[in-house]
Amino acid sequence: xxxxxxxxxxxxxxxxxxxxxxxxxxxxxxxxxxxxxxxxxxxxxxxxxxxxxxxxxxxxxxxxxxxxxxxxxxxxxxxxxxxxxxxxxxxxxxxxxxxxxxxxxxxxxxxxxxxxxxxxxxxxxxxxxxxxxxxxxxxxxxxxxxxxxxxxxxxxxxxxxxxxxxxxxxxxxxxxxxxxxxxxxxxxxxxxxxxxxxxxxxxxxxxxxxxxxxxxxxxxxxxxxxxxxxxxxxxxxxxxxxxxxxxxxxxxxxxxxxxxxxxxxxxxxxxxxxxxxxxxxxxxxxxxxxxxxxxxxxxxxxxxxxxxxxxxxxxxxxxxxxxxxxxxxxxxxxxxxxxxxxxxxxxxxxxxxxxxxxxxxxxxxxxxxxxxxxxxxx
Amino acid sequence: xxxxxxxxxxxxxxxxxxxxxxxxxxxxxxxxxxxxxxxxxxxxxxxxxxxxxxxxxxxxxxxxxxxxxxxxxxxxxxxxxxxxxxxxxxxxxxxxxxxxxxxxxxxxxxxxxxxxxxxxxxxxxxxxxxxxxxxxxxxxxxxxxxxxxxxxxxxxxxxxxxxxxxxxxxxxxxxxxxxxxxxxxxxxxxxxxxxxxxxxxxxxxxxxxxxxxxxxxxxxxxxxxxxxxxxxxxxxxxxxxxxxxxxxxxxxxxxxxxxxxxxxxxxxxxxxxxxxxxxxxxxxxxxxxxxxxxxxxxxxxxxxxxxxxxxxxxxxxxxxxxxxxxxxxxxxxxxxxxxxxxxxxxxxxxxxxxxxxxxxxxxxxxxxxxxxxxxxxx
Numbered sequence: 001x002x003x004x005x006x007x008x009x010x011x012x013x014x015x016x017x018x019x020x021x022x023x024x025x026x027x028x029x030x031x032x033x034x035x036x037x038x039x040x041x042x043x044x045x046x047x048x049x050x051x052x053x054x055x056x057x058x059x060x061x062x063x064x065x066x067x068x069x070x071x072x073x074x075x076x077x078x079x080x081x082x083x084x085x086x087x088x089x090x091x092x093x094x095x096x097x098x099x100x101x102x103x104x105x106x107x108x109x110x111x112x113x114x115x116x117x118x119x120x121x122x123x124x125x126x127x128x129x130x131x132x133x134x135x136x137x138x139x140x141x142x143x144x145x146x147x148x149x150x151x152x153x154x155x156x157x158x159x160x161x162x163x164x165x166x167x168x169x170x171x172x173x174x175x176x177x178x179x180x181x182x183x184x185x186x187x188x189x190x191x192x193x194x195x196x197x198x199x200x201x202x203x204x205x206x207x208x209x210x211x212x213x214x215x216x217x218x219x220x221x222x223x224x225x226x227x228x229x230x231x232x233x234x235x236x237x238x239x240x241x242x243x244x245x246x247x248x249x250x251x252x253x254x255x256x257x258x259x260x261x262x263x264x265x266x267x268x269x270x271x272x273x274x275x276x277x278x279x280x281x282x283x284x285x286x287x288x289x290x291x292x293x294x295x296x297x298x299x300x301x302x303x304x305x306x307x308x309x310x311x312x313x314x315x316x317x318x319x320x321x322x323x324x325x326x327x328x329x330x331x332x333x334x335x336x337x338x339x340x341x342x343x344x345x346x347x348x349x350x351x352x353x354x355x356x357x358x359x360x361x362x363x364x365x366x367x368x369x370x371x372x373x374x375x376x377x378x
Numbered sequence: 379x380x381x382x383x384x385x386x387x388x389x390x391x392x393x394x395x396x397x398x399x400x401x402x403x404x405x406x407x408x409x410x411x412x413x414x415x416x417x418x419x420x421x422x423x424x425x426x427x428x429x430x431x432x433x434x435x436x437x438x439x440x441x442x443x444x445x446x447x448x449x450x451x452x453x454x455x456x457x458x459x460x461x462x463x464x465x466x467x468x469x470x471x472x473x474x475x476x477x478x479x480x481x482x483x484x485x486x487x488x489x490x491x492x493x494x495x496x497x498x499x500x501x502x503x504x505x506x507x508x509x510x511x512x513x514x515x516x517x518x519x520x521x522x523x524x525x526x527x528x529x530x531x532x533x534x535x536x537x538x539x540x541x542x543x544x545x546x547x548x549x550x551x552x553x554x555x556x557x558x559x560x561x562x563x564x565x566x567x568x569x570x571x572x573x574x575x576x577x578x579x580x581x582x583x584x585x586x587x588x589x590x591x592x593x594x595x596x597x598x599x600x601x602x603x604x605x606x607x608x609x610x611x612x613x614x615x616x617x618x619x620x621x622x623x624x625x626x627x628x629x630x631x632x633x634x635x636x637x638x639x640x641x642x643x644x645x646x647x648x649x650x651x652x653x654x655x656x657x658x659x660x661x662x663x664x665x666x667x668x669x670x671x672x673x674x675x676x677x678x679x680x681x682x683x684x685x686x687x688x689x690x691x692x693x694x695x696x697x698x699x700x701x702x703x704x705x706x707x708x709x710x711x712x713x714x715x716x717x718x719x720x721x722x723x724x725x726x727x728x729x730x731x732x733x734x735x736x737x738x739x740x741x742x743x744x745x746x747x748x749x750x751x752x753x754x755x756x
Contacts, residue, residue: 217442
């Protein structure tokens with residue numbers, strides 16, 4: 001059984017247990033839903049209907065791409081439904097033989113906007129008055145996201161592939177910097193764009209942030225990179241990732257050029273200390289809030305605070321569950337197979353920014369640091 | 379009065395006329411809402427509250443960035459609200475002196491997911507039982523999107539800037555191709571990434587699609603580019619854009635290398651014919667469906683069809699209203715100040731793909747073609 005079919009089988013079991021007859025996953029430019037790729041292999045831009053008996057219908061924007069890459073029981077062109085989710089939903093309900101005189105339950109992707117859901121509820125009720133339409137954060141999406149939080153062996157292999165490419169990029173970047181190369185943000189960012197693809201990545205997993213000393217104080221410098229100086233005296237940040245067969249890695253290097261000021265030294269030391277303390281806590285069973293709180297404490301003792309989370313899960317999305325926050329919306333204890341970033345950072349409009357970010361796999365015996373990002377003193 | 383304040387004034391007038399006391403615009407990684415930048419200058423990742431008297435409160439993820447780039451009456455850190463939209467909304471309601479014993483109306487960004495809206499409605503009702511919370515496709519977002527569809531002079535200047543950079547890139551690409559350069563997809567795509575920034579763009583407005591003859595049959599080849607050959611014998615597609623001060627341009631070149639087959643010649647001729655016929659109809663007052671239908675007819679006479687729309691508006695988003703479709707959800711007559719793409723295309727798994735895309739500004743006297751994309755025979 002293919003990995004996609006096996007994943008769909010688990011979802012179907014869940015639907016059946018919850019009495020959900022049909023579940024609609026939707027991925028579009030407006031709202032990316034990586035469960036599409038997780039469950040069908042189709043990379044993007046499609047509706048995917050899953051029924052409680054394990055059946056699947058893919059409704060892609062691009063049919064030739066689906067024929068090449070997707071695995072589903074049936075493929076129906078989105079164009080045939082006037083490119084409207086409601087029309088596709090009604091079409092599939094008819095095709096699957098749902099009976100207007102009987103009750104049934106449809107769950108919708110929780111990413112649909114409120115107005116879309118309102119429209120679909122109304123449109124279905126007009127024809128299937130006894131249908132119940134659900135769309136909540138606790139529906140099948142939550143089950144799939146929970147599944148996706150713990151990676152299966154196929155996924156871990158892909159994430160290791162992404163990490164391996166990142167490690168080769170990190171080494172290449174360090175080499176170039178020591179030889180005086182990558183002296184502009186553009187050079188640094190485009191080095192990554194080119195090399196990652198040559199090394200086999202699909203591409204960057206997000207827009208590289210190459211922020212020279214003038215701009216590194218921004219959490220996420222905007223724009224990501226420009227023609228300005230990189231790795232000139234002061235603190236530069238290089239935050240980048242690659243996507244391998246859909247799976248994302250994400251690392252951040254801080255480049256220290258010249259002699260750091262006392263303030264810069266303090267930021268560098270605290271970020272390294274927060275990283276070390278957090279990593280030591282990354283064992284199965286530990287709640288994520290404890291790890292994030294440990295990093296926060298390192299900073300708050302010096303009256304500083306980190307304006308972002310300590311980390312985030314990695315997988316088909318570059319930001320996904322678990323989120324490492326000291327006050328998480330939902331507490332998550334670490335489990336073997338989870339892969340996430342640790343990325344403590346401090347930002348000072350005068351001194352610049354420091355962030356150190358690596359990708360961590362939780363194993364039965366503790367954390368395995370997949371990537372080798374570091375603070376580079378050049 | 380700054381352009382942002384003037385735009386907010388128009389929105390406030392609309393809110394006041396509709397009896398909406400507070401409107402919440404929300405932009406985050408999950409759901410981009412370019413109205414944030416349109417109304418405040420802040421590029422991304424923030425909530426923006428607008429009241430009916432013209433007041434504005436920005437709640438950014440990144441406060442230093444907001445202090446540099448945003449224009450709003452007040453800036454409150456998102457962190458202060460535990461990074462939750464509901465907490466920020468309640469905080470602003472308290473701060474603005476909304477009275478729990480009196481009725482008032484809040485409209486939410488229509489991009490919010492259904493579960494988020496459900497949560498906010500409940501959370502507000504607990505404290506402000508008489509508040510009415512609206513979230514619909516016909517709310518203030520629609521008014522703002524309508525405003526954004528017709529560009530003001532500041533916006534047209536920025537769109538011309540993007541087009542000018544695209545034209546210089548197109549010329550550079552043609553030169554390089556004629557000299558035998560850009561022979562891989564990577565070379566073509568990274569040429570654009572580098573040069574666009576040197577020419578003053580913020581960056582690409584979307585991931586470049588450089589698809590050599592093997593892959594050009596995909597509407598949107600995935601991944602966008604790789605180490606494979608570009609402009610080798612057959613049909614290659616290069617679809618790229620740049621963003622200038624937030625405003626997007628978007629063009630597609632088809633590169634024909636070697637002697638096209640009869641099938642390829644047919645595709646090329648039909649795409650050019652569809653483009654020419656559509657452009658001739660681009661005058662103020664013409665409904666977009668008529669323009670799209672004209673292009674569709676060119677193809678359908680030969681039993682072919684285009685698997686995507688004829689075009690889309692350009693502005694702070696690279697895809698925005700108006701959408702040029704032969705059966706649009708909402709009919710839109712062209713108006714002076716509208717800027718959109720015309721991009722007829724045909725795709726054949728055997729022969730490859732052809733797409734020709736330029737950016738058009740509607741003026742009082744007819745269409746002005748801002749970009750100079752073309753079919754390149756090399």
